[in-house]
Amino acid sequence: MGARDPNQSRRDFLKSSALAGGGLIVSFALPGTTRLAQAAGNDVKMSAYLRIAPNNDITVVCGLSEMGQGVHTAIPMLVAEELDADWMRVRVEQAGVDKAFANPIFGMQATGGSTSVRGHWEPMRKAGAQARAMLIAAAAEIWKVDPSECSTEKGMVLHKSGKKASYGQLAAKAAKQVPPKDVKLKDPSQFTLLGKSGTKRLDTAAKSTGKAKYGLDIYLPGMLTAVIAHAPVLGGKAVSVDDSKAKAVPGVRQVVTIPAGVAVLADGYWAAKMGRDALEIKWDDGPNAALSSEGISKMLSDGAKAGGAVGRNEGDAKAAAPAKTLEAEYEAPFLSHSCMEPLNCTAWVRNGEVEIWAGTQSQGPAQGILAQVGGVAPGKVKVNTMYLGGGFGRRFAPDPVIGATILSKMTGKPVKLVYSREDDTRGYFYRPASVTRMKGGLDAGGKAVLFTANVASPSIMEGSHFMKLPPDGVDEFGVEGIRDCPYDIPNLRIEYSRQEPGGVQVWFWRSVGHSQNSFFLESFIDEMAHEAGKDPFEFRRALLSKQPRYKGALELAAEKAEWGKPLPAGVHRGIAVVFSFGSWCAEVAEVSVAADGTPTVHRVVAAVDCGMTVNPDIVKRQIESAIVYGLTAALYGKITFKDGQVQQSNFHDYRMLRMNQMPKVEVHIVPSKEAPGGIGEPGTPPIAPAVANAIFAATGKRIRKLPILA
Amino acid sequence: MVSLSINGKKRELDVAPDTPILWVLRDSLHLTGTKFGCGIAQCGACTVHLDGQPVRSCATPVSEAVGKKITTIEGVAATAAGKAIQAAWIKNDVPQCGYCQSGQIMSATALLAKNRKPSDADIDEAMSGNVCRCGTYNQIRAAIKDASATVKGA
Numbered sequence: 112m113g114a115r116d117p118n119q120s121r122r123d124f125l126k127s128s129a130l131a132g133g134g135l136i137v138s139f140a141l142p143g144t145t146r147l148a149q150a151a152g153n154d155v156k157m158s159a160y161l162r163i164a165p166n167n168d169i170t171v172v173c174g175l176s177e178m179g180q181g182v183h184t185a186i187p188m189l190v191a192e193e194l195d196a197d198w199m200r201v202r203v204e205q206a207g208v209d210k211a212f213a214n215p216i217f218g219m220q221a222t223g224g225s226t227s228v229r230g231h232w233e234p235m236r237k238a239g240a241q242a243r244a245m246l247i248a249a250a251a252e253i254w255k256v257d258p259s260e261c262s263t264e265k266g267m268v269l270h271k272s273g274k275k276a277s278y279g280q281l282a283a284k285a286a287k288q289v290p291p292k293d294v295k296l297k298d299p300s301q302f303t304l305l306g307k308s309g310t311k312r313l314d315t316a317a318k319s320t321g322k323a324k325y326g327l328d329i330y331l332p333g334m335l336t337a338v339i340a341h342a343p344v345l346g347g348k349a350v351s352v353d354d355s356k357a358k359a360v361p362g363v364r365q366v367v368t369i370p371a372g373v374a375v376l377a378d379g380y381w382a383a384k385m386g387r388d389a390l391e392i393k394w395d396d397g398p399n400a401a402l403s404s405e406g407i408s409k410m411l412s413d414g415a416k417a418g419g420a421v422g423r424n425e426g427d428a429k430a431a432a433p434a435k436t437l438e439a440e441y442e443a444p445f446l447s448h449s450c451m452e453p454l455n456c457t458a459w460v461r462n463g464e465v466e467i468w469a470g471t472q473s474q475g476p477a478q479g480i481l482a483q484v485g486g487v488a489p490g491k492v493k494v495n496t497m498y499l500g501g502g503f504g505r506r507f508a509p510d511p512v513i514g515a516t517i518l519s520k521m522t523g524k525p526v527k528l529v530y531s532r533e534d535d536t537r538g539y540f541y542r543p544a545s546v547t548r549m550k551g552g553l554d555a556g557g558k559a560v561l562f563t564a565n566v567a568s569p570s571i572m573e574g575s576h577f578m579k580l581p582p583d584g585v586d587e588f589g590v591e592g593i594r595d596c597p598y599d600i601p602n603l604r605i606e607y608s609r610q611e612p613g614g615v616q617v618w619f620w621r622s623v624g625h626s627q628n629s630f631f632l633e634s635f636i637d638e639m640a641h642e643a644g645k646d647p648f649e650f651r652r653a654l655l656s657k658q659p660r661y662k663g664a665l666e667l668a669a670e671k672a673e674w675g676k677p678l679p680a681g682v683h684r685g686i687a688v689v690f691s692f693g694s695w696c697a698e699v700a701e702v703s704v705a706a707d708g709t710p711t712v713h714r715v716v717a718a719v720d721c722g723m724t725v726n727p728d729i730v731k732r733q734i735e736s737a738i739v740y741g742l743t744a745a746l747y748g749k750i751t752f753k754d755g756q757v758q759q760s761n762f763h764d765y766r767m768l769r770m771n772q773m774p775k776v777e778v779h780i781v782p783s784k785e786a787p788g789g790i791g792e793p794g795t796p797p798i799a800p801a802v803a804n805a806i807f808a809a810t811g812k813r814i815r816k817l818p819i820l821a
Numbered sequence: 822m823v824s825l826s827i828n829g830k831k832r833e834l835d836v837a838p839d840t841p842i843l844w845v846l847r848d849s850l851h852l853t854g855t856k857f858g859c860g861i862a863q864c865g866a867c868t869v870h871l872d873g874q875p876v877r878s879c880a881t882p883v884s885e886a887v888g889k890k891i892t893t894i895e896g897v898a899a900t901a902a903g904k905a906i907q908a909a910w911i912k913n914d915v916p917q918c919g920y921c922q923s924g925q926i927m928s929a930t931a932l933l934a935k936n937r938k939p940s941d942a943d944i945d946e947a948m949s950g951n952v953c954r955c956g957t958y959n960q961i962r963a964a965i966k967d968a969s970a971t972v973k974g975a
Contacts, residue, residue, distance in 0.1 A: 179918030179955045311914050318919030319910040321854020321894030325920060328853035336848070361837065379848030380857070381840050451858055451866060451920040451954045500856070500920030501954050532859040728914070732960070736917055739956025762863035762952060771945040773958035 155282035157242040158290070159211035160235065161190060167266055167279035169194070169201045174212020175231075176222040176472050177205075177314060178502035179736070180791045181729035184312045185228055186235055188725050192304045193239030193296060196278070197266035203313050208478045208494045220475030223507050223619065225692035225789025228725055232787050233296070240294040242285070249285035250276050299723060299784060306724050314498070326470040326497045329457045331525040335364055335376040337518050338383040338529055340390050342372060344755035345539060345614040346397040349373055356389040366390070367521055371514050376522060380529055396755055399614035404751040407612040408442065411546035414567030415440060419608030420584030422594045426602035431561045433552025437642050439635060441549065442816040443627035444749035446542035446620055447765060452500020453535045458515035459525040460485050465492045465516055470499035472507040480509050484516045503740070504619035508540045536765050537757040541750055542620030543569045544612075547593070547631045552602070557643030559654060562600045564593050564631065567608040571624075574617040580609070588619070592628030592796060597661050597690065598636065598654035614755075621740050625691040625796035630745075630817065633687035633800030638813065647804060648674050648686050660720050661688055663781050664695040667718035671779050672699035682713060685804030687797040693788030694721035695781075696734065698797040700774075702805035710806055710819060712742060712774040715798065720781035721788040730790050731778040737794025738776055743768040745799035747818050823883055827852070828896025838884035842876075843867045845883045846893060854894035854923045858952070865951030868924040869893050875931040877950075894923035902933040905972035909964040917955035925951050929965050938969055 154162035154170060162170040171187040183203045191201050206212050212220045216230040243263055250268040251258040253276070260271050269275045278285075304310060317323040342348060352373050354366040362382030367374050375386035456469040458481075465485035471477055474494040482489040499506055515528035530538060545568035552561025571588040572578040580586055585594075585607040594605045620626060640650035648669050655662040665688040669675075674684065681703045688697035701714040717734050724730050747766035751758045759765040778794075803814035825832045827850070836845050846852040846869070855878060858866030862877035869878045870892040871885070897903035906929045916922045925948070932939055932947035939947065944962055953961070 177918075179916075181917070312916075314919065315911050315914050315916055318916035318922050319907050319926065320898075321923045323919050324853070325856075327857060330848075330851050330853075379844055381844040381848070384860075449954065451856075451864070451918065451952065453857065498920075499918060501918045503954075529857075532861070532864075732914075732917065732957075735959065736956040739958070740954070761861055762859050763861070767864070767952045767954065768956070769950075769952060770948040770958045770961070773956075773962075776959060 155286045157245065157282070157286055158238055159209065160238040161242050163278050163282035165279045165282070167197070167200050167277050169196045169266070169278070170204050171201060172204050172206045174206040174209070174220055175214070175227050176470070176474070176496050176499055176502065178222070178470070178472065178499035178506065180227070180733060181312055181726065182222065182227045183314050184310070184729065185725045186231060187313060188304050188310060189231060189235035190239040192302055193236045194243050195263040195265065198304060198310065200266060201313070205496050208474045213475065221473040221507065222502070223472050223504060225791040225793065228787045229693055229789055236296050237294060240296055241290050244291045244294055245285040245288040246278055246281050248288045249281045253284065306727065308727050310726055310728070312729070323498050325452050325500045326455045326457065326468060327452060327529065329468040329497070329527065331457065331459060334457070334525040334527055335378070335522060336380045336383045336527045336529060337374045337376045337515070338380070338387045338531065339372040339374045339514065339534065340387050340392060341534060341537070342394055344394070344396040344399050345616070346399045347394045348397060350393040350395045353391040356391065357386040360386045360389055365522060367518070369514065369517050369521070371510070374518055376518065376526065383529070384531065400755040402613055402752045402755040404753070407544060407752065408546065410610050410612060411442070411544060411567045412440065414608035414610040415546045415548040415565045417608060418565045418606040419567070420606060421604065422583070422585040422590050422607050423603065423605040428561060428563050428602045428604035431552055431602040433560050434555040435553040435642060436550060436561070437638060438548070438550045439638060439813070439815055440546060441631045441634065442546045443544060443630060444751070444817060445544045445615065446744055446748045447536050447750050447759070448501070448503040448505035448540070448620055449536060449765060449767070450499070450501030450503060450505055453532055454505070454511045454530040454538065455528060456511040456515035457525060457527040458512070458519040460516060460520040463487055463491060466495070467493070467512055467515065468495040468497055469512050470497045470502070470506055471512060472499070472502050472504070473509065477509055477512050481512060481516050484513055485520060503621040504623070505540055508618055510538070510540070532762070533760040536760050539616035540618035541615065542626060543571060543589070543617040545589070545627045547628070549631065549635045551635060551639040551642070553639065553643050557645055559598060559600045559639055559643070561602045562596060562598070563604045565606045565608060566590050566593060566628070567610045569611050569615065569617045570609045571617050571619065573609070584609070588624040590624060590628065592625035592689065592691065593632045595690065596632055597658045598651070599657055600654065621737065622691055622792040622795040625689060626741065626744070629687070629689040629691070629796035630799040630803070633689065633797065634803050634814070637685070637800070637804045637807065651686070651688065660695045661690060664688055664697040664718045664720045667779055667781055668697035668699050668716055671718065671777060672716035674699060681809070683805050683808035685801045685806070685808055687800035687804065689793070689796040691793045691796055694719055694790060694793040696793040696797055698738065698801040700798065700801040700805045702802055702809060704806055704809045710802065712802055714775040714777070715801070716777045716779070717794060718779045718781060719793060720783055721790050721793065722783050722785040723787050724780060725787070727780055730780060733790045734778045734794035735776045737792060738798045739768055739773070741795035741798035742802065745802055745817055746820050749818050749821070823887060825883070825886055825891060826889070827891045828893060829899070836883060839882045842869065842878035842881050842883050842886055842891065846878065852893055852895055856920055856923055858921065858924070864921070865928060866921050866924040868927040868951065870927060870931060873931065873934060875928050894926060897927060897930055900930065900934065901973045903930040905968040906930045906933060906964070909968035909971070912967060913960050913964040915957050915960040915964050917957055921951060921953045925953065925961055929961065929968070933965065933968055933972055937972060939965060
């Protein structure tokens with residue numbers, strides 16, 4: 112395996128950004144919900160992560176952002192398991208920014224990269240175990256017994272004599288105990304919550320009654336709502352602005368020009384939008400006015416033909432002389448994240464402090480960035496993390512929080528900056544487009560002996576403005592999912608050619624580089640299997656004999672999908688297996704293709720090896736969610752450019768998968784005692800190749816360019 | 822002034838009659854359960870009921886609601902169908918990010934109110950205007966079927 116730790120780059124990115132904020136401990140209770148924490152009241156603080164109320168309510172304070180992935184349930188479960196809490200009394204509260212909540216994998220407070228459970232599996236269990244030890248110590252002191260004679264169960268400390276006391280009764284005394292440095296964690300065989308099915312999410316009631324509060328749901332006294340007219344071409348500038356008609360719209364209060372564009376501030380969204388529509392702006396399009404998707408495709412294709420920096424080199428790919436060779440060029444487009452909740456942020460700059468309310472994946476970095484924007488110390492930046500109406504990587508980017516803070520600073524008022532759906536779709540931070548040229552070789556017996564891939568794409572590392580390409584010139588995110596090709600092929604070479612079409616801001620998109628590279632690799636391996644005259648499952652399996660966890664996931668998916676058994680007439684299978692974010696995921700798609708070429712995906716069977724699980728129900732839902740996200744992109748997703756402008760704008764031309772196209776999905780979890788892997792992303796990469804391979808099985812036509820319904 | 826009936830309450834509001842219902846609910850009344858998703862009736866996140874019929878409030882001017890009853894997610898539990906749908910949503914742990922779910926629940930409630938035993942095809946027809954980016958469609962379908970089995974007043 113030539114790949115390095117997939118999180119190293121993002122960790123470096125966050126460290127090197129030097130945007131660490133300090134100090135400020137703030138908590139923000141998400142209001143109006145049943146199992147979410149109420150105001151602290153006379154709760155006893157056991158640690159930064161945990162409070163216990165006299166009435167036995169347990170509040171777990173979570174520094175990670177809830178964007179649907181279930182982290183506001185998983186983190187409390189980790190604490191509750193080792194605490195032996197009564198789960199029915201456990202609540203969750205969103206933390207502010209504090210170093211206690213730094214993501215151990217990033218070294219910063221941020222949510223992404225499917226790191227939450229991986230990074231917090233031990234620390235949060237320790238937080239629970241530590242509090243449990245303190246509760247036992249307090250009880251032992253009161254009862255004048257040895258702590259070793261005490262046990263815990265469902266929120267109670269029990270003594271062998273029959274004495275018992277609830278955590279609520281003991282908390283005040285327990286909090287005065289010295290927290291033990293070393294606590295023994297449970298053996299997984301002792302788990303009562305972790306890995307067991309049936310634990311419901313803590314946020315369901317709030318999200319089923321309209322009470323859950325997202326960034327857009329904040330209303331402050333005297334607040335203005337801002338909508339920005341962005342330059343239609345990235346890098347363009349307003350030459351002249353006639354705002355007289357905009358200012359005549361009832362409710363419009365101010366029109367100001369900021370680096371992001373021309374902002375209309377009004378009493379509410381509708382007035383702001385009407386005001387923006389009434390602006391008359393002359394734009395200078397700048398250097399990117401000729402950008403076109405045709406030009407970008409050619410640039411990437413030329414790059415892939417030429418090759419570039421060597422990311423992995425085994426055997427001698429150049430000298431290898433296989434009996435049979437095949438070669439193909441694949442292409443994946445730019446993609447928008449299109450979170451259901453359009454991007455937004457509310458900021459209030461006042462009295463030397465910056466306060467924001469935002470659904471953000473990166474509150475730690477945001478604190479540092481906004482300190483610079485607001486001209487205050489990082490400790491004077493308060494971040495209220497709201498529920499995220501989807502994240503997918505997009506809410507890692509700071510553009511809305513910067514824009515809102517600038518506007519509040521300029522106007523002296525609380526400002527809610529709202530992206531319209533069109534702004535959101537055209538707002539850049541796209542999954543990079545990529546063209547990859549691959550070559551495969553087979554020996555006379557049909558065994559794979561050669562694989563090369565030349566990847567050409569823009570660099571996320573450089574585009575992030577926080578990272579640099581490493582000395583070898585290979586963008587980690589540009590090649591992940593193909594450089595780590597797991598197949599046992601003796602001659603193997605991966606090259607990366609950085610190509611930058613002018614002005615396009617690229618970014619992390621659910622599963623990042625795997626989202627396109629796994630499509631390339633897993634489709635091309637299928638081509639090799641076909642060329643070898645072998646079954647695509649068996650061909651992969653034979654090449655994975657040294658990769659037990661790849662093989663395990665692949666075999667479980669094939670078994671559950673009844674690979675090889677006949678399907679109804681016209682329905683065909685495709686398969687793919689991918690390792691990403693610490694987990695192995697294989698998917699089998701069952702697809703039929705109509706006479707006009709339109710595919711229907713009937714069923715997807717997935718198998719995931721993500722090590723030990725916290726909440727297997729949420730694991731299954733995350734894989735299903737990731738499949739829908741990837742399938743939507745595979746079928747419809749493309750951001751294209753003409754004359755420097757993004758051609759898509761809203762859901763009518765940037766299409767979403769809907770209820771009537773939803774396949775049945777079955778998810779199977781490989782039983783495991785290994786450390787947990789990530790789960791938010793690993794379901795996305797296999798679906799595009801699984802579907803494309805099924806389409807080939809149905810039609811004999813290879814899908815080498817996404818989206819499928821171009 | 823516009824006179825409205827929202828979740829059974831009369832409201833007098835000083836808003837332009839062409840303002841979409843969505844922004845009256847959200848910006849004037851801070852009834853934030855109804856969500857903004859697309860602004861052009863393409864995603865269903867803003868779905869409310871006008872006299873029991875589902876409408877996309879982002880693209881329906883408030884003038885069209887005059888003389889009719891507006892029901893939002895905050896008031897939908899007052900109906901037998903709404904109550905059953907919300908209970909089924911909770912039982913099935915449907916939401917992930919949750920942002921689209923108010924609209925999903927409003928569309929599902931309108932379906933169940935007029936069709937106590939919706940088929941898969943009925944569900945497809947009633948629900949395909951509501952986008953869920955987290956992909957909870959199978960859970961939504963299961964919850965509607967659950968609610969169909971439990972709803973009172975069949």
